Amino acid sequence: MAISSNDGGMTPPSPVPQRRHLTTEIPGPRSRALMARKHDAVAGGVGTVMPVFATRASGGVIEDVDGNSLIDFGSGIAVTTVGSSAPRVVDAVREQVEAFTHTCFMVTPYEGYVEVAENLNRMTPGTHEKRSVLFNSGAEAVENAVKIARASTGRQAVVAFDHAYHGRTNLTMSLTAKSMPYKHGFGPFAPEVYRAPGSYPYRDDLDGPTAARRAIEMIEKQVGDPAAVVIEPIQGEGGFIAPAEGFLPALADWCRDRGVVFIADEVQTGFARTGAMFASEHEGVVPDLVVTAKGIADGLPLSAVTGRAEIMDAAHAGGLGGTYGGNPLACAAALATIETIEAGGLVERAQRIEQVLTSRLLRLQDEDKRIGDVRGRGAMIAVELVRGGTREPDADLARAVAAAAHSRGVVLLTCGTFGNVVRLLPPLSISDDLLQDGLDVFADALADIAGS
Structure with a gap:
C-alpha cells in the first residue's frame, strides 16, 4: 500500500x-x-x-x-x-556490504568516507574552507569537537548551557545538565566544564539579546575566554527549547570577537529535521564547528565534526579517528540519505x-x-x-x-x-x-x- x-x-x-x-x-x-x-x-x-x-x-x-x-x-x-x-539507503548499503564491510579508514582508506566529508563541507552553514572527520555516535563527535577546539585555542575551559544534553561519555555527561538518568551516580566528571543560562522563552520571559547578555556576563566573570562554547541550536532532551530570536547570533558574535570556538551540536536538529538543512540556518548563524549524527545515515551508526579548516587541522596527525569511525556501510547509508533529502x-x-x-x-x-x-x-x-x-x-x-x-x-x-x-x-x-x-x-x- x-x-x-x-x-x-x-x-x-x-x-x-x-x-x-x-x-x-x-x-x-x-x-x-x-x-x-x-x-x-x-x-x-x-x-x-x-x-x-x-x-x-x-x-x-x-x-x-x-x-x-x-x-x-x-x-x-x-x-x-x-x-x-528508505529505498535508496537499502540499495546503497546492500551494494557496499557485497563489496567490503570494513578496512578501517586509518589503515586503507576508501572513497565513501571522503565523499561524505565533501558533502558535509558543502552542506553545513558557511562558505569558508572546511574539513570533516567521521565518528560513530553523537557523544563521540561532541567529545572530539571539544578536543579540536582545545588543540586550536590552547585553552581548556568549555561552556555548556542549562537544559543541555550532549551525550553519555564522561565529558559529554559533564556537558549535559540533567542529572537523572544521565549523570546520577556516574561521577566524578570531567574538569573545566562550566554552565551558563540559556534562553527558555516560555520560562524566563527574556528576549534573545537580553538572554545572551545574561549568559555572556556569567561566562566573562566566571570563566574568561574558554576554548569553546557548545550549544544545541534547539535543545533536544532538555525540552525542545528554541531560544528567543537573537540569542544564538549574539552568542556567536561574542565567540568570534573573543576567539572562542562556537560549536553547534546539531546531532538532533540536523539534516532537514527543523525545516532547514541545519537549525543554525534559521537565524543565519555560521558555527565554527558543527556536530552531526542521528539523521545522517538513516539508522546506521555515524557521526561527524565539520568546521573551519584552520581549526579542524589544529589536531596533530593521529590525534583524531577510531577503528569504526566512518565505517563504509554507514558512509554508503549517509550518501543515500543525503540524496534522499535533497532529491525528495x-x-x-x-x-x-x-x-x-x-x-x-x-x-x-x-x-x-x-x-x-x-x-x-x-x-x-x-x-x-x-x-x-x-x-x-x-x-x-x-x-x-x-x-x-x-x-x-x-x-x-x-x-x-x-x-x-x-x-x-x-x-x-x-x-x-x-x-x-x-x-x-x-x-x-x-x-x-x-x-x-
Whole structure:
C-alpha cells in the first residue's frame, strides 16, 4: 500500500501498510515474552520507552512482533528522518556490504568516507574552507569537537548551557545538565566544564539579546575566554527549547570577537529535521564547528565534526579517528540519505509537517490550559504540559498521556528537564493522514485523562 499522496509524492510503495492498526493489546503476548527475555539477558540500566518489539518499519509506521502497526512519532529519536529502510539507503548499503564491510579508514582508506566529508563541507552553514572527520555516535563527535577546539585555542575551559544534553561519555555527561538518568551516580566528571543560562522563552520571559547578555556576563566573570562554547541550536532532551530570536547570533558574535570556538551540536536538529538543512540556518548563524549524527545515515551508526579548516587541522596527525569511525556501510547509508533529502524536497516537507502539527496543537492549547507551550521547528515539535492555569511542570500528566498514546498505537516520547514535555519527531516520509491520526490519539488521550 502506497503512502497517501499528501506526503508530497516522495515515498514509493512501502512494504509496511501505512496505517495504525492494533491486533492485540499493547504489549501483545510475543512482546511480553521477549520483554521477559530482555529482563534476563540485558543490563537493567538499558530502559525502553514502549514494551513492544519491532519487526518491520518504513515510512511513518512500525510493525511489532504481534502484528500491531504503530504510528511512529519518534523516528528512533530523530534518526530515521527519511523513513526506516528508505529505498535508496537499502540499495546503497546492500551494494557496499557485497563489496567490503570494513578496512578501517586509518589503515586503507576508501572513497565513501571522503565523499561524505565533501558533502558535509558543502552542506553545513558557511562558505569558508572546511574539513570533516567521521565518528560513530553523537557523544563521540561532541567529545572530539571539544578536543579540536582545545588543540586550536590552547585553552581548556568549555561552556555548556542549562537544559543541555550532549551525550553519555564522561565529558559529554559533564556537558549535559540533567542529572537523572544521565549523570546520577556516574561521577566524578570531567574538569573545566562550566554552565551558563540559556534562553527558555516560555520560562524566563527574556528576549534573545537580553538572554545572551545574561549568559555572556556569567561566562566573562566566571570563566574568561574558554576554548569553546557548545550549544544545541534547539535543545533536544532538555525540552525542545528554541531560544528567543537573537540569542544564538549574539552568542556567536561574542565567540568570534573573543576567539572562542562556537560549536553547534546539531546531532538532533540536523539534516532537514527543523525545516532547514541545519537549525543554525534559521537565524543565519555560521558555527565554527558543527556536530552531526542521528539523521545522517538513516539508522546506521555515524557521526561527524565539520568546521573551519584552520581549526579542524589544529589536531596533530593521529590525534583524531577510531577503528569504526566512518565505517563504509554507514558512509554508503549517509550518501543515500543525503540524496534522499535533497532529491525528495524533505526540507520543504519538514516545513509542511510543522504546519500540520502546530496548527492542530495550538487549537488544542486554546481549549486546554494544561498545554502551557507549543514550540519547535519543522518535524521537531514539543508540547509542554503544566498544571492548569499555571506554569508548574506536570510530569505525571506527560507520562500518562504518553502511556495512553502507546496503548492506542502511537510511539510518543517525553523529554525536558522537568519531565513534562511531550515531543513529536515523525519521519519526514510520514503522510498527513498519519500525522492527523496520531494527533487524534494525542488529543483523545489528553481529554480522557482530564475526565479520569
